[in-house]
Amino acid sequence: MKKYTYTDKKDTRSGFGDGLLEAGKRNPEVVALCADLVGSLKMADFIKAFPERFFQTGIAEANMIGMAAGLTIGGKIPFTGTFANFSTGRVYDQIRQSVAYSDKNVKICASHAGLTLGEDGATHQILEDIGLMKMLPGMTVINPCDYNQTKAATIAIAEHHGPVYLRFGRPVVPIFTDADQKFEIGKAWMVNEGADVSIFATGHLVWEAIQAGEKLAEEGIDAEIINIHTIKPLDAEAVLKSVAKTGCVVTAEEHNRLGGLGDSIAQLLAVNNPTPQEYVAVNDSFGESGTPAQLMTKYGLDAEHIIAAAKKVIARKKQNS
């Protein structure tokens, strides 16, 4: 097992804030909108650097998405910022008609995704956003794993033409990817090569997968771990290549098991190479209040659950053979 360490921890939303500032410096067409959550989205530095390129929309997310679509007419590259729930479910039709169907170059940037905003509870958590966004034709869906990757992804999507959903969060998580990485949209990142099971993880579950991989290695299980930061378009080649080697799959995501990364992988495999698969995801329920760590444990999203899923799927593979 390749060794991963970290010296610092940060929230991925700060990676977005710092990436947005950098994207703004690189391209004068980059503009930003926020629906009364500037602090939560870490947009203050961008606003300070480019006050005329920032639009405070008030608590009016539908109008924000429509205005972002309009800003592209005239060549702007708008980044919208609010919580994931208000970035997707609340404005689904606005995104569908004015952004996706209209082929607008809007970057929908969503913080506080999943359960781990914690104490605010299920009204502010969302576990359906990946599904909602990946179903839209032409939408790119990205869920980076740490601060550095979120920053790199934010810079990369400014250079990519087309609508993007960028998902990140509030909890402070280890920084274990390179600070100067080049983010390639749609290109899975090999975290650890292995032979016994493929663990496809997204978001901060990648770190949990690494923790799981180390413990599995101690027990003689050689896990391949792949960071699927881009859920759509899915890196089918990387997934199929890995599965051809390992013959069984665990998917790990902070999302409902319906409609998330796991489903994307299951669909790919069902058609190309039917393979035993276990989901580490929320089992079709809403979240609740609690600390992020408590919620990760209660809803089965930590390293322990990845380990259990890996052992279970390996046993299924052996049964089949």
Place this chain on the structure above:
Amino acid sequence: MKQDIEQLKQTASQVRRDIVRMVHACQSGHPGGSLGCTDFLVALYFNIMKNDPSFNMDAKGEDLFFLSNGHISPVFYSVLAHAGYFDKAELGTFRKLNSRLQGHPTTHEGLPGVRIASGSLGQGLSVAIGAALAKRLNGDDSIVYTLHGDGELQEGQIWEAAMFAPHNKLDRLIATVDYNGQQIDGPTEMVLSLGNLKAKFEAFGWEVLEEPHGNDMASVVAVLEKAKSLTGKGKPIVILLKTGMGYGVDFMMGSHKWHGVAPNDEQLATALAQLEETLGDY
């Protein structure tokens, strides 16, 4: 080339013929609102706006128009064709398989002249505001126009946008409400009253113009000129344009019944007999 009032009337007559023929040909679509807004759209594209039919999506230095009530696509398509955005023969493909002229306007098929999809109501004002913000950033002082149905104002997003524009002093934005008092389920006053629209927009910080004769070409041009003269003075402008649904075809007028119904062969003949063919049918 800027048309005078007589020429605009001639164009409007042909556009009305196109509308009923298009809706008849596919036996679907929305003739009522299209006929009611014909004079407005003809005035806008052939007299008021500074626009280039060679069509560039970003339209820097050009005036822009956004149709928010996308169901009146027949009038929009006919006006765009006559303005030179695409060949008018293509009007015959309206709502048919593999057409660029979808039931509701879209950019998705690459039809020149369309800059946003519309149909799901209430979104166009926000899009227009975004385009106006882009123009401001680009140092482009041209004007952004929109058209909305009055029933569409029941959508909450309209009022989010209505609050944003005055707060941000978007004063090169001219919204028009097709104030025909009708919607699918009946008169707007019965379905969900709009109340005092003038007072509502004024309370939100808009400059409000009322035009009771939205099917009189000279009046339509005059109110649009008046609106233009009010741009650059710190407030967005809204025109409450009283129109008659189905205007120009006697049996379609004054009722919501022709909101989304196509005429049969006999009705088509009756309608065409009332509308002079001025520029040649497509």
